[in-house]
Amino acid sequence: MANHTIAETLYVPYLDEKGILSWLLSTDHKRIGIMYLISISTSFLIAGISSLLMRLELIAPGKTIVDAHQYNVLFTFHGTVMVFFFIVPGLAASLGNFLIPLMIGARDVAFPKLNLGSYWLYLLGATILLISLLKPADTGWTFYTPYSIKTGTDVILLTTGIFILGMSSILTGLNFIVTIHKLRAPGMTWHRLNLFVWASYATAILQLLATPVVGITLLLLIMERVFGIGFFDPAKGGDPILFQNFFWFYSHPAVYIMILPAFGVISEIIPVFSRKPIFGYKAMAYSLLAIALISFLVWAHHMFVSGMSEVAATIFSFLTMLVAIPTAIKVFNWTATLYKGSIQLHSAMLYALSLIFLFTIGGLTGVFLGSLAVDVHLHDTYFVVAHMHYVMIGGTVMGFFGALHFWYPKMFGKMFNEKVAKVAWALIFIGFNVTFFPQFILGTLGMPRRYADYPPEFHSLHELSTIGSLILGIGVFIMTVNLLRGLTNGEKAPENPYNSVSLEWQVPSPPPHENFEKIPVVTDYPYVYGKKNTQEG
Amino acid sequence: MEEIAMEDTHSHGHQIDPKVEYSAAKFGMWLFLGTEILLFGGLFAAYAIFRAKYAELFHEQHKELDVTLGAINTVVLIFSSLTMAMGVSAIQRGKRNLLSILLVITILCGIAFGVNKYFEYGAKFEHHLTPGTSIFFALYFMMTGLHMLHVFAGITILTVLLVLNLKGKFSANYNTPIEVGGLYWHLVDLIWIYLFPLLYLIS
Numbered sequence: 245m246a247n248h249t250i251a252e253t254l255y256v257p258y259l260d261e262k263g264i265l266s267w268l269l270s271t272d273h274k275r276i277g278i279m280y281l282i283s284i285s286t287s288f289l290i291a292g293i294s295s296l297l298m299r300l301e302l303i304a305p306g307k308t309i310v311d312a313h314q315y316n317v318l319f320t321f322h323g324t325v326m327v328f329f330f331i332v333p334g335l336a337a338s339l340g341n342f343l344i345p346l347m348i349g350a351r352d353v354a355f356p357k358l359n360l361g362s363y364w365l366y367l368l369g370a371t372i373l374l375i376s377l378l379k380p381a382d383t384g385w386t387f388y389t390p391y392s393i394k395t396g397t398d399v400i401l402l403t404t405g406i407f408i409l410g411m412s413s414i415l416t417g418l419n420f421i422v423t424i425h426k427l428r429a430p431g432m433t434w435h436r437l438n439l440f441v442w443a444s445y446a447t448a449i450l451q452l453l454a455t456p457v458v459g460i461t462l463l464l465l466i467m468e469r470v471f472g473i474g475f476f477d478p479a480k481g482g483d484p485i486l487f488q489n490f491f492w493f494y495s496h497p498a499v500y501i502m503i504l505p506a507f508g509v510i511s512e513i514i515p516v517f518s519r520k521p522i523f524g525y526k527a528m529a530y531s532l533l534a535i536a537l538i539s540f541l542v543w544a545h546h547m548f549v550s551g552m553s554e555v556a557a558t559i560f561s562f563l564t565m566l567v568a569i570p571t572a573i574k575v576f577n578w579t580a581t582l583y584k585g586s587i588q589l590h591s592a593m594l595y596a597l598s599l600i601f602l603f604t605i606g607g608l609t610g611v612f613l614g615s616l617a618v619d620v621h622l623h624d625t626y627f628v629v630a631h632m633h634y635v636m637i638g639g640t641v642m643g644f645f646g647a648l649h650f651w652y653p654k655m656f657g658k659m660f661n662e663k664v665a666k667v668a669w670a671l672i673f674i675g676f677n678v679t680f681f682p683q684f685i686l687g688t689l690g691m692p693r694r695y696a697d698y699p700p701e702f703h704s705l706h707e708l709s710t711i712g713s714l715i716l717g718i719g720v721f722i723m724t725v726n727l728l729r730g731l732t733n734g735e736k737a738p739e740n741p742y743n744s745v746s747l748e749w750q751v752p753s754p755p756p757h758e759n760f761e762k763i764p765v766v767t768d769y770p771y772v773y774g775k776k777n778t779q780e781g
Numbered sequence: 782m783e784e785i786a787m788e789d790t791h792s793h794g795h796q797i798d799p800k801v802e803y804s805a806a807k808f809g810m811w812l813f814l815g816t817e818i819l820l821f822g823g824l825f826a827a828y829a830i831f832r833a834k835y836a837e838l839f840h841e842q843h844k845e846l847d848v849t850l851g852a853i854n855t856v857v858l859i860f861s862s863l864t865m866a867m868g869v870s871a872i873q874r875g876k877r878n879l880l881s882i883l884l885v886i887t888i889l890c891g892i893a894f895g896v897n898k899y900f901e902y903g904a905k906f907e908h909h910l911t912p913g914t915s916i917f918f919a920l921y922f923m924m925t926g927l928h929m930l931h932v933f934a935g936i937t938i939l940t941v942l943l944v945l946n947l948k949g950k951f952s953a954n955y956n957t958p959i960e961v962g963g964l965y966w967h968l969v970d971l972i973w974i975y976l977f978p979l980l981y982l983i984s
Contacts, residue, residue: 351797354797354805354809355805355806355809414813414816418809418812418813418816419809421812422805422808422809422812425805425808426801426804426805426808427797427801427805452812452815452816453815453816453819455816456816456817456819456820456822456823457819457820457822457823459820460820460821460822460823460824460927461823463927464823464827464923467912467919467923471911471912471913471919471922472912472913473912473913473919473922473923474913474915474916474919475827475831475916475919480913480915480916481831481834481835481838481915481916482916483830486827486830490823490826
């Protein structure tokens with residue numbers, strides 16, 4: 245690895261050029277990745293604050309800080325921003341952009357200008373969202389008809405913003421698929437790709453196949469409000485359930501757009517900090533594709549109580565159970581990778597382990613909800629809210645925080661304070677469970693979601709949940725400050741602080757503009773730790 | 782660490798190999814066309830559902846549509862696809878001027894289609910047949926309207942390509958944008974070929 249000693253004199257880190265325009269006009273995949281990272285983190289923090297306000301309202305029965313309408317606005321804002329501005333573009337666009345070319349040994353993505361265009365579309369969508377806040381929508385993030393057609397709030401602007409984000413998402417996915425197909429370094433066969441690249445590939449397929457459908461759905465919703473076209477209006481012969489079918493045909497695969505990159509992330513973190521090859525590489529790669537495929541066949545499990553034939557419901561319930569198989573393969577293989585490994589509890593590893601633990605709870609409660617009889621009882625209760633957050637925070641956000649801590653030295657060339665990072669992790673882990681575990685109990689007791697008020701018998705559990713959310717909020721705050729402080733006060737990061745064998749760690753920290761002085765020739769897959777153990781073949 | 786050897790592969794600089802660039806651009810466009818079909822797919826699904834539900838309404842109301850104008854537009858678009866394909870083949874043989882002429886014809890066909898459609902829409906509005914009239918007309922205006930947007934996008938792309946060609950950017954060796962732009966135009970044509978019978982020729 246001594247080959248860039250010659251290049252040392254020419255080495256210019258990609259972060260060196262200063263000025264806002266050098267960022268906004270940059271086609272460097274690493275800069276675009278960092279811009280996404282800043283944007284999605286900001287969205288996450290803002291939407292997180294709105295959820296703290298909701299929890300504060302729910303700390304006691306009756307009106308506390310907001311009224312019912314303001315509460316509806318808050319959860320709509322929280323849902324739309326978290327889903328469409330943070331978690332869907334999230335890991336795929338930020339980490340995907342930064343890492344994919346580095347991992348496959350390319351200098352950039354296939355279409356760098358298009359890549360920048362996608363980011364501008366994201367900014368445009370975000371701007372439109374901000375304008376819509378003059379008359380903020382109160383429909384929930386699902387925009388279910390007929391309410392979304394009747395409400396006087398600004399649904400049109402908000403859905404237009406999301407439509408534009410959809411275009412951004414499609415173009416990013418397209419770019420990544422072409423990049424992974426066409427720009428791999430010599431010797432980088434499909435079975436030598438990082439699992440994060442496989443995860444990004446599966447995600448990109450979902451982005452391409454599902455997003456256009458939500459695009460047309462939102463367009464129809466807009467047209468319904470503007471021209472009264474009546475597709476979703478029973479008075480005009482339309483069908484409100486059609487909206488739900490269209491919406492979930494996208495939004496269920498979108499759940500996997502959100503989670504698959506996080507699966508990819510921890511498949512990178514766990515081998516490095518166990519000093520062992522990933523267990524069952526091929527099973528891990530193909531289970532990602534299997535999840536992507538099955539995700540298209542399960543959308544109606546969101547609609548068991550919306551009215552559908554019993555036969556259809558039974559089929560969708562069965563297909564939903566199928567998702568458990570490839571996801572369980574992943575959980576088993578991560579665990580098997582840990583088995584007899586030399587485990588280092590780096591902060592990134594703590595987040596990865598949290599993901600395995602919390603996602604398993606989230607996944608198993610998903611099986612409850614996929615079962616017809618149980619779902620009728622639990623539908624639209626806090627049980628669903630808790631399940632969803634165990635998957636999205638316990639899964640995606642843990643993966644996101646893990647990735648931030650793991651690739652931070654590579655992205656910024658600096659180290660953060662590891663002790664503070666661990667304290668923040670502990671607060672986040674405890675705060676998360678204290679917030680959401682009581683919600684499972686609340687849900688089974690019958691507490692419906694999306695209400696600003698509740699009967700007094702739910703008081704203590706709601707209060708506990710609010711206390712948990714504050715601990716979670718403090719944890720995220722400490723983590724953010726710690727990472728930001730690292731940028732200015734952190735020590736200089738070495739090229740490869742964890743002795744990873746993966747390709748992105750073989751370039752300087754931060755990497756130069758063109759990534760590689762010379763395009764590498766790859767001879768093995770990126771998990772060769774401990775004894776020589778090649779899964780290749 | 783030594784498992785991944787970094788060796789010189791003699792590929793310096795940022796330039797992607799033109800062959801890779803060509804196949805990447807083409808692959809990218811095919812993927813994009815797939816997403817376009819899925820975008821229309823939602824409307825086709827809605828069409829299937831509502832036609833099954835309201836077969837008689839569809840039959841009655843399709844009579845309001847002008848089959849002659851629709852047929853003319855179909856011919857115009859198919860012809861424009863032909864001139865587009867001829868344009869691609871012309872530049873592959875290095876005939877830059879011929880490409881310019883063929884692009885102009887293709888663009889004019891697109892404009893003719895739009896003008897035709899303008900009169901068609903105008904006549905519908907005069908008879909108070911609007912997107913709010915019925916599910917059939919909602920579908921008609923949504924499907925043809927969305928298609929019309931794609932025709933405009935196609936015309937814009939072809940105009941940009943025409944300008945670049947007049948500046949001498951394309952040759953027998955380099956014509957990827959023409960081929961990829963052509964693919965897009967063919968999709969616009971293809972979608973219309975499905976829309977025409979589905980809306981105008983129901984029996």
